Amino acid sequence: MTKEYEERLKKVEELRKLGINPYAYHFDRTHAIKEIIEKYGNIYPEEKLEEVKVKIAGRIRSIREHGKAIFADLEDFTGRIQLFLDEATLGKESFSIFYKYVDVADIIGAEGFVFKTKRGELSVWVNKFEILTKSLRGLPKEWFGLKDIEARYRRRYLDMLMNPEVKETLIKRSKIINAIREFLINKGYIEVETPILQPIYGGAFARPFKTYHHELGMEMYLRISNEMYLKRLIAGGFEKVFEFSVDFRNEGIDRNHNPEFLQLEAMIAYADYFDGMKLFEELVAYAAKKVLETTKINYLGIELDFSTPWKRMTMVEAIKEYIGIDVEKNSIEELIEKVRKLRHNIEIPENVTKGEMINIIFEEIVQEKLTGPIIIYNYPKEVSPLAKVCRDNPNYTERFEVFVCGMEIGNNYTEINDPIMLRDNLIHQLKRGTEEHPLDEDFLLAIEHGMPPTCGIGIGIDRLVMIFTNSRTIRDVIAFPQLREKEE
Numbered sequence: 232m233t234k235e236y237e238e239r240l241k242k243v244e245e246l247r248k249l250g251i252n253p254y255a256y257h258f259d260r261t262h263a264i265k266e267i268i269e270k271y272g273n274i275y276p277e278e279k280l281e282e283v284k285v286k287i288a289g290r291i292r293s294i295r296e297h298g299k300a301i302f303a304d305l306e307d308f309t310g311r312i313q314l315f316l317d318e319a320t321l322g323k324e325s326f327s328i329f330y331k332y333v334d335v336a337d338i339i340g341a342e343g344f345v346f347k348t349k350r351g352e353l354s355v356w357v358n359k360f361e362i363l364t365k366s367l368r369g370l371p372k373e374w375f376g377l378k379d380i381e382a383r384y385r386r387r388y389l390d391m392l393m394n395p396e397v398k399e400t401l402i403k404r405s406k407i408i409n410a411i412r413e414f415l416i417n418k419g420y421i422e423v424e425t426p427i428l429q430p431i432y433g434g435a436f437a438r439p440f441k442t443y444h445h446e447l448g449m450e451m452y453l454r455i456s457n458e459m460y461l462k463r464l465i466a467g468g469f470e471k472v473f474e475f476s477v478d479f480r481n482e483g484i485d486r487n488h489n490p491e492f493l494q495l496e497a498m499i500a501y502a503d504y505f506d507g508m509k510l511f512e513e514l515v516a517y518a519a520k521k522v523l524e525t526t527k528i529n530y531l532g533i534e535l536d537f538s539t540p541w542k543r544m545t546m547v548e549a550i551k552e553y554i555g556i557d558v559e560k561n562s563i564e565e566l567i568e569k570v571r572k573l574r575h576n577i578e579i580p581e582n583v584t585k586g587e588m589i590n591i592i593f594e595e596i597v598q599e600k601l602t603g604p605i606i607i608y609n610y611p612k613e614v615s616p617l618a619k620v621c622r623d624n625p626n627y628t629e630r631f632e633v634f635v636c637g638m639e640i641g642n643n644y645t646e647i648n649d650p651i652m653l654r655d656n657l658i659h660q661l662k663r664g665t666e667e668h669p670l671d672e673d674f675l676l677a678i679e680h681g682m683p684p685t686c687g688i689g690i691g692i693d694r695l696v697m698i699f700t701n702s703r704t705i706r707d708v709i710a711f712p713q714l715r716e717k718e719e
Contacts, residue, residue, distance in 0.1 A: 239367045242332045253365035258340035261286040265309030271345045272353055279346040288340040313354040314341055320358050338364035387711055401710055404696045410521040414514050420471040425460035431671045434458030437480040453479035459674045461498045466682040473497035486704040490713050493692040502686040503645040504629040508606055511688055512539040530698050533636055545609040546593050553597045558589050586611025603635040616656035618644035635698055643688040650678040
């Protein structure tokens with residue numbers, strides 16, 4: 232317990248002895264600070280608008296004493312304004328309470344009128360105030376910034392208070408999500424909700440988080456994807472659905488990955504991956520215009536243009552253009568040899584297939600070179616068990632991913648609706664996987680009842696927000712990112 236904490240705790244006790252509740256129930260605000268600034272910011276120095284009565288509330292950010300007058304900065308969610316309190320207006324007793332018991336970081340309500348000081352600072356002349364929350368801990372005089380980035384993430388509430396850009400990023404995140412929702416609803420999509428706790432996980436290559444349901448007496452999993460349930464909805468007669476899906480993957484943490492993350496998943500009946508490409512482009516461009524008022528974005532010093540259409544290349548074309556290897560003209564052995572020369576430390580599994588090798592080359596060497604936005608399509612069938620094979624080449628599938636600055640922001644494909652082929656692909660995937668879990672027979676049963684031709688799209692919302700807000704790491708766009716346990 233610090234000396235500051237003890238002093239503030241003592242003030243709480245003294246306020247209660249005076250009959251003042253330091254933790255109020257309610258305050259009837261009439262204005263947000265931003266409203267006052269926008270409406271009255273252009274009045275003249277020394278002008279007093281005594282007829283403009285305002286009641287505002289917020290956190291005290293600074294206090295400056297001048298004899299029998301006090302200047303204080305008050306901040307709410309919308310902005311900051313100066314308060315002027317003087318003994319002549321408040322009365323000796325009330326002024327003394329503010330002087331003795333109000334500290335920086337306390338939350339107060341203030342009532343008064345608008346005026347501008349001689350120096351031209353818009354202010355509120357306070358004739359009444361109320362302590363709403365007595366803070367037991369003050370604000371850091373200087374926030375740690377880049378010197379202690381871990382502390383910022385651990386005490387995110389202080390990060391939001393001390394660094395306005397953190398709050399702005401999270402506000403922008405909300406606007407991006409709402410813009411995407413608006414776009415899809417205007418296109419006739421239905422927003423749905425699917426289970427987060429699932430008896431069988433699927434829809435992606437990922438390790439799940441396990442839990443146990445005591446009443447049902449069964450193991451369950453936090454979803455790694457909602458894809459299988461959206462397909463059940465399409466089989467059940469829905470034609471255009473979407474969900475902002477919080478997914479969980481029990482895997483690594485880095486600048487692009489957090490164990491808990493947000494995806495947009497959508498399913499469109501009677502559509503293929505070309506329709507999905509168009510939808511993806513239009514959706515992101517719409518969100519950029521709506522939130523940023525432009526489709527041209529600078530991300531970490533790189534100029535990006537999200538106006539449609541975007542560049543499109545097959546995976547084979549991208550490998551040939553960026554590293555000069557024509558994978559179609561090389562055997563597996565030749566591809567391995569060429570890859571070893573380019574990147575000797577790449578892990579290549581035993582019994583690797585040619586399709587898997589092509590995907591390894593792309594992910595390990597080519598992907599980082601893609602500035603984008605660019606659509607890479609036609610993925611090898613071995614790495615796309617839920618996607619239909621290409622109509623013109625059965626070695627590849629109608630799958631596409633979108634890349635920006637080497638980062639994948641979406642995985643999408645023409646869905647397999649042949650239940651026999653789908654079962655075979657899933658069984659093959661399970662055999663080659665590192666973990667065993669049951670086949671989702673209920674999902675396959677739904678497909679056996681008939682699912683129309685369908686395209687599915689998935690967008691990593693956190694990564695899209697990173698790009699739109701020029702954020703270097705995913706932790707900057709999540710309010711409370713996962714962190715390792717703090718060492719004492």
